[in-house]
Structure formats: structure tokens, C-alpha cells
Amino acid sequence: MNFLNSYIFYIGAFGLIFIGIYILLTRKNLIKMIIGLSIIDTGVNLLLICMGFLKKGTAPIFSRPGIKPENMVDPTPQALVLTAIVIGVAVLAMALSLAIRLYQHYGTLDMRKIKEQKW
Amino acid sequence: MIFIIAFLVVVMLAGAIAACLFRDLLNAVIASCLVSLIASILFYFLQAPDVAMAEASIGAALVTAIFIIAIRRTERRE
């Protein structure tokens, strides 16, 4: 119980990160790799938010009177994650447009078959 | 409360593993959409409503749509 309380979010975040890296390393389909990238992004965002959490804290909005600033969670990681989500969607859009062009050129998305350039 | 969260985390990780295992890319994309959706609920539990909103509208909805458009233009099987 205590273990769950203190580690469940960390387990979720790093679980996503490791599963994403595993997808990137083992799968050779480009779209599958991009899915892996988006899963890594989600994991990193979760980790960042965990860094600012405060037990029994409230959201950092003075929406009603009587909220004390000491009890609010840290807004900085939330601002960073907003940035990171938008960066993630930009990279995804870029990657998917590249994937579409790659498919038009080669007729496949399998990175093992696309090896024109030698090291 | 903590058990709900633990259940959500387990479902989220299962979604990620499913995204890894599915051979059909469309199913994999739906699984990764599930991951984003549960992540947005977790953000809400972590007292981050702004981020939850952004993750739900951008991460779960738009990214999935972009993926599906791209899959329609390419191939569906891995």
C-alpha cells in the first residue's frame, strides 16, 4: 500500500518510457516507431508532472476563495509539459509527413528494406 | 482511490504493450490513443487540469487523427 502510494506514478512513467524505447529498438515499421516515440513522450510528460506534485495539494488555480498558496501543487512542471506536448505533436506531424513521402518513393515502410545508403 | 489509480496505470501499460504487439497498425494507433487518454485522466488526478485538457485534446484526439490519416495514405499491415 505504502509502496503503491509512493511509486505507482513513477512505475507508470518509466514503464511507458521503457516500452517506447523497446518499440523503437525492435520494430522496423516506421509508423510503429513513431507510435513508440509518442508513447515515450507521454511517459516523459507524466514523469515531469510527478516532479511537481504535492500530496493533498490543490490545482494551481485560485478558482474559489480560501485556497492557500502553500497547498497548491507546483505550476512550473505543468507549464513545461504544455510546451513538451506541443513539441511532441510538431515532431509527430513532421515524422508522419516524411513517412508518407517515404511510402510514395519505396512502396514500403519497413526500414530493413529501405537501405540504399551505406554507412 | 489509490487502487483506482493503480488499475488505471496497469491498463495504461497494457495499452502500451498492446501498441507494441499489434500487427495491424490501426489497432496499434487506437491502443496508443488509449494510453494518451488514461494519461490525461492521471494528469487530472495529479492536480494538473490544464495539462489534462491539452493531453486529451492534442495527445488523444488530434494525434490519433493524424496517425489515421497517415495510415490511410500508406499501408495498414506492419
Place this chain on the structure above:
Amino acid sequence: MRNLIGIVLILIVASGVFLCLDNIPFGASRENVGDFYNSSGVKQTGAVNMVTSVVLNYRGFDTLGEVTILFIASLGLGAVLSTVKTSSREETTPSSLILSTGCRFLFPFILLFGTYTFLHGHLTPGGGFQGGAIIASGFLLRYLGCPAKRTNPSLFVALESTGGLVFTLIGLLGLTLSGFFLFNFLPKGEANTLFSAGIIPVIYIAIGFKVGAELAGIIDGLIVKS
């Protein structure tokens, strides 16, 4: 052999991460810059949503970089997909009456909700990015529901450039008026009212239009050009 090296590497990384996280107990109160933002944010910026005040005031320069990244993505998409020959578009079956009427009915409401989200960014959860994404999902609905109706892409281009330019110019205006880039030079007003928080709502309106136009433009590029 490769597997062994991989497993050893993962074990090292995992133990290092565990040691790191051990120092960061989950949910414990720590001394950090966020405390300062929470305690003096309302007085200094006039916004009641602290995330907004951090995003647009304390760390506004990050946000400028962020909208630039979205701009790059839409430009890059245009550059990568531009050399595609615009082949005759595949025949789309016209959607049924119910679908197209439903889309036409929902579209203005989605736009309205998106606008509400970014106008009230300094008071409630939400803001330019979320509102922009909601607006873009309205356009997505329209592309799916009634494919015949297309918005002119150059409108999107004009909107996104103008949004970015307005953001930069507000920053430069702060520089000339008070010597600090992105300084909150407008009157802060009374907290918790719509017309408060100085430049924050103005920038969020610019960002909302910009992000909405950019994401809609990305969807447009992917659907039409490829």
C-alpha cells in the same frame, strides 16, 4: 551477446534512475521556484491560473519558442509534401444528409467552445494551446463530414504568421516601454475578471488563432496534398 549487453545497460540505467528517484519522494513538499510563483503570482501577473501566468509571463520566452516549433512543423510539412504531384483527387462518395447537416450544425459550436477556452485561459483551466486544438478538431470534423467544403489554405498561413508576429511584437513593445522583453505592460486589472492580467489574454488570443490555424493546416496538408 548483444542481449546480455542490453540487459546490463538497462540494469545500470534502472538502478541509477532508482537512486535518483529515491532523492525525489513522490508528493513531498520541496523547496522550488514554484512556491514563489504560487505566493506572488496573482500580485505580479494578475492571472488567477498560475499555470497560465508561468506559461506566458514568467516563462513566456519558452512559449514563443514553442509556437515557433509548431510554425516550423507546418512549414516543414508544406516543404516536404509540396513536390507531390497533385493527382486527380480520389472520388469521395458524398456523405449522407444527416452527417453533413450534423457537421454544419456542430462546427460553429466547436469554434465557440475553442474561443471560450482561450479567452478564459487566465481564469479557468485551458488556454491558447487547448483552445487552438479544439478549433482544429472542429476543422477536422468538417473535413471528415463534408469533404467538399475546403477552407483556403492561404487563410491558415496568413493567420499563423500574424499570430506569431503579434506575439513577438508584444514582446518588443514591452522592451521599448519598460526595458524587458515580454514585460506585462498593460494594467493588471482586478483579479478573477475577464479583463485582467494585462498582456496575457492578448497573447493567448494570438496563440489560440495561431495554433488553431496551424493544426488545421497540418490536417489539411496531410489530407489534401498526399
Place this chain on the structure above:
Amino acid sequence: MVNPVLLLAVPLAAAFSIPLLGFLSKRSGKFIPLLAMAFNLAVSISLIPAVIQKPIVVSLGGFPPPFCITLFVGPVGILFTAIIALVGFVVSIYAMDYIREGARQQYHALFLLLLTGATGVVLTGDIFNLFVFFEILCISSYALVAYTGDRAGIESSCKYLIQGSLGSAFILIAIALLYGQFGTLNMADIASRIDSASPIRLFIPLVLFITGLGVEAAVFPLNAWLPDAHSSAPSTISAILSGIAVKIGIYAICRVIFTIFGATDISLFLMLLGLLTLLVGELSAFRQSDIKRMLAYSSTGQIGLIFFAMGVGTQAGITGGLFQFTTHALSKSLLFLATGYMIYRAGSKEISSLEGMGKKMPLTCLAFTIGAFSLIGLPPFIGFPSKFTIVYSVLAEKSTLYIVFIAIVLTGTVIEGAYFFRVIQAIYFKGEKEKGEGREAPLIALIPLVILTLLIIGIGIYPKILSGILNSSASELLDRIGYIKEVLR
């Protein structure tokens, strides 16, 4: 005095206005990067004397430093800004004629944003802001590599994007761990608190930073994307990627190691990494028959040399590293720009097809030769004093290990000489019989070659002109306490 934030705000505003001006006139796009970079060059040169006296710290938004984003405009920042602006300026002159096909408007906007991202990375004093500008740099280079839309470009851009995004994710994890431990994002503030933490807890963030930034810097095990991306991009982009983008990665690694972590004890590791990168790069370059690929691998070798010099960790060593930085930025962009029209006229990237070019395009080939000689390190070009500084600084340490290292570096130089002389021989002394049609590159493409050549020879003859800024830059990188004090007054 000009506020240094204009170095970032003006190019950003210019880039945003390119599509708007495109509605008025289709041809206006190509002049805007030129104007913005000329502005940056003028401002950064005018700031140099003031910055050498005392670094300028700008807080954005008008809040006290740890709570807002700061720009730290020290000697390193202003030196790099000037180099970026200079190379960007000459390359955008070249691009006015060279870029004729494809989405030209997007090309010019992305090109300007790439340079702005690089400027932002070197000027910022905030770790997350560094990440954001780093992403601007990376994403615009993914797009520009794929800009031509041919098979090779798209394929290499895909590889680059996958590796680069994984690297960015690593950087973000490291930032998260640092924020969790120290509760701040300002680099000086982290640096002042980091000494109290136990080293074992800093190990993983440091490793993640080096891995993530190392993808862009192309240090040895992570450089798989570099030859493909640099050789399949248009020549103007290759010049920028080789001359600027890769070095920004090195700068960021040095800033993280020296200023934030203060980890001077890993210098031996840096030196070994540098030597390995040097040898791998030079040996692979020797085997290539494609000229752009050869130049790309040669960049890898030079990166190794810079890393090695940074790893020496003394005042003289870092001065040499920064000097080599300047040399490589000028010489490699000259080489790529000269190669651009040679390939265009010859119609092929193979070295054998360039035979006899010395007769057809004498000025371009002369520029290529000067660039090559400068990289090899022959006097009286800029490469000679910079390599000499590195060798001298290493020998000053008086250790047997270091003498072995310097022998390896000199072996690398010999290999470098071998493959450059092979190309020069092909250009001048082969294929005299065939009388092919050949024209000199257009005048507008010769201007940048002439500017770069004059700079290479000028600084080579009188290297003292740079010594002031280089020395104070090296002391800035080494003087951690001074950096912290300057920001958190």
C-alpha cells in the same frame, strides 16, 4: 547599448513575416534571412568589446533571475552568435541563386529559424529554454534535409528524426530529474545547488544529457545519421549543418559538463570519446568516393578533434578547441559551398566525375583548395594556428599518455591530408584531354566564397585578432563560480 534579446526577437519576427510578405511578392523571401543575419552580425560584433569587459545578463519579463528565463551573453555566447550570423549571412547570399526549385518560401523561413534556434541555444541561461531552442534547431534541420523531396533526402531525414527525437526525450528526462532534485531550471541556480548533492544521484542525469545532446553533436556511437543527412541535403544546408548545427551540440555538452555539473573529472572520458570519433571519421572519409559523403565524414573527424581539445580541460586546451570551432565553421562551409556548384556543373557527386574541374571553374576550385588546406592545417590559413594551439596545449601537460594522444591526432591529420589531396589531384591534374563545356559559378555565388576565403587567410596570417575573445571565452567556460555570481547577484 543594444539589448541582446534583439538577437533572437528580430530573426523570429522576420521568419514569421516571410509567409505574409510572400502574399505581396513571391521573390521577397530570399532577402529576409540575408537582412536578419546582417543585423545579427552587426549587433553581435558591436557587443563584443562590452561583453569581454563584463558579461551581460538579461532577464526576460522583468523578474529577478532564478524565477524567469535569463539570457547569459558572455564571451562564448557572443563569439558563437557572431560565427552563426557570419556563416548564415554568406550562405544566404549563396542561396539566393542556388535554391531554385521546390518550396522556396518555406526553405528561406526554415533556414532562418534554424539559425535562430542555434543562436538561442548559445545565448540562453535556462536549461529548459535550451531544450526548446535545441528542438527548434533539430526540427528545422529535419525539414531542411528532406526539402528536396528525393529518395535519399527523405530516407536520411527519417533516420535523423528518429534518432534525434529519442535524444530529445533523453534530455527532457534529465531535465525532469534535475528539476525534481533541485527545484529550479536556471543553469546558474542548479550549478550553485549541485555541489551539495551526492555524485551518484547526478550520474544518470549527466549520462542522459551527454547521450541526448550527443546525437546532435554526432559523437562516435551516435553519429550514424550524420553522413546520410549531410550528403543528401542541398549544399547550402550541408554547409549550415556541418558548420553550425553540429557544433551547437558540442557547445551544449560543454556547457552542461563545465558549467552546470562542474564535472571536470570526466575529461579523460571526453578525450577518449573525441579520439575515437576522430579516428572513425577520418578513416571512413578516406574510403568514400562520393565527395559530399567524404566531407561529411571529415566533419565527424573534426568534431572528434574539438571534443579532444575540450577534454584537455585547461585554459589553453579550451582556447584551442574554440579556435578549431571557428576554423571548422569557416572552412567546412567554404568547402560545401564550393562543392555545391561543382556538383551542379558536373552532374554527379562522384570524385571521379570532378576531374578536370580546375580548368573549367578556376575560382571555385581555388576556394575548395584553400578550404581543404585550411582544414588540414597548413600555414598560412586559419587551420594552422588552431591546430597548433591544440597540439601546444596538450604538450604543455607533459604526460606520456598525452603524447600518445597527440600522436593519434597527428595520424588523423595525415589521413585527412591524404584524402583531400586525392580530390585536389583529381580536380587539377586529371582528365586534361576532355574538353567539356564548363562555366564558372555565377557571380552571386562567388561573393560568399571570396568572403570566406579572405577571412580564412586573414585570420591565418594574423591570429591575434581572435585571441582576446577566445581567451575570455575559455575562462568563462572554466570559471563556474564567476558564472553563478554573475547571474544570481
